[in-house]
Amino acid sequence: MTAPATLTEKIMARAAGKDRVRAGEIVTVDVDLAMIHDSGGPRRVKPMLEQLRATVWDPEKVVVVSDHFVPAVDVESAQILDLTRKWARETQVRRFFDMKGICHVVLPENGLIQPGMMAVGGDSHSCTGGAWGAVMVGIGATDMLGVLVTGEIWLRVPSTVRYSCTGSLPPGVSAKDIMLHLCATVDPVSMNYRVAEYAGPAVEAMEMSERMTLCNMSAELGAKTGIIAPDATTHEWLERVGAGVGERELQGDPDAEIEREVVIDTPNLAPQVAAPHSPANTHAVTDSIGTRVTQAYIGACTGAKLNDLHMAARVLKGRKVAEDTRLLLAPASTKITAEATRDGTLEILTEAGAILLPSGCGACAGMGAGILADGEVCIASTSRNFQGRMGSANAEVWLASPYTVAAAAVAGEIADPRDMLT
Amino acid sequence: MKIDGKTHAFGDKIDTDLLSPGAYMKGPINEMAKHCLEAVDPDFTNRAEPGDIVTAGFEFGTGSSREQAASCLILNGIGCVLARSFARIFYRNALNLGLPVMVCPTAHEIAPGTRLTVDPLAGTATEEGGRVHDCEPIPERLMDMVAAGGLIPYLEKTRIT
């Protein structure tokens, strides 16, 4: 019998070919999956691979997604997309998703994130993959080059901080509110090199897209990554997308040593908003009621999954977007756009006045349609509100759940979504 | 390898959008580097001289995984960053690109414009006036890579082909 281990330790031990690894240890792991996108991927690693006269270690384990510069808005972005396509073809990467949506959503939609996997992604929100009980960490382009050449990476085994969400979420409150609340209350220095493990009845009751939001915003918490133990909900998703449950799935031992546990009083959580220019500037929505907004944005990997659109629709059904406010809607993937069309959600949103944008990173990264002018105020379902991220450095970005963004779109100012639920 | 330069001081949470604004992502990196940190210090790129040192508070480099955040500092001649803590992806990226970065718990006590000598292997930053700040040293194996100019030149140099 080996000593009890956390889920993360077990996955990393398996990937390192060891019986047991301990938090704090530095190990070299075999990478099961490496994801790169158009912004940090081919255009950055291609010249480095050429310089080293090296090739990709295993094209079957590499996934390429075009999402940051889609669709091309100028010659520069068109060139980047063209380079991405050509590179994927040349290197024989079969899993290339061109303009299908945001990487962190497209991968699980295609069943590519499996429980127990050790994965890396060339994007800081790669931690989203943890929602499937995988260890997935974000890395930069040069680190990615190392992975593409060798199939390995050195990593420090993180200790686990468990966030236990009690009870269940009240109406109008979502996973996004939990994460914004944590951004304000957890010192990010205390999460550096740690993995955030989400557990408790409220998490067990969540569907996958809400679990994705938890793991996604582990990046904002300052954690190395986030993880959730796989369960029947995880399996149901994998079966639905035709992936099946692989053999790598692992569970942590209940008596494994963790660094600390943080209990979140979920039933008493109010909708949250993060004021400019940091997710840490979060407080209850009730403290900011009446702040005028010029733009409401429902988009990004964090806040435009099917479930997020359903939240917005619950507020917007039978209502109209305020006169001097615009509501931009960029579903996180083309598949979500199709599903939201089929189930009537898109009709509710567009009837209310939402302007439909292409699926991709868009305004979230300040690269696509929907960026802001000096003095504008935007409330967004995205994950980051750094100064200048969505356009002008003199614009304000507030972060909130899809419920709260939709409520602000209707009121033309920050409003409490709990008063508008249908 | 020692770094000698004057300091530019910044606060907590200097994020990747401040270091490498997304609006310049499509263009050449030299263009983006001209806008490095402009939102918090419009004169930074004019004042920065080769070998200068950036000091900062907690969570330096938080946010995106974009390596340009470290590249923009390098292109402005910055020779070293001392911060009270770093976001982990930025930390790896900087070392991979040959920019020494060190955790220095007293970085916020170093006045802007101070002449500083940094020894990454010893883990010290010494002010002209003599005060020594303890930092977390960069391990020798990693320093070999940093001194070579980062992972790519290092691999080029050491890979047996």
Ligand code: SF4
């Ligand atoms: S939607 Fe925003 S947060 Fe998500 S991957 Fe794209 S740029 Fe990053």
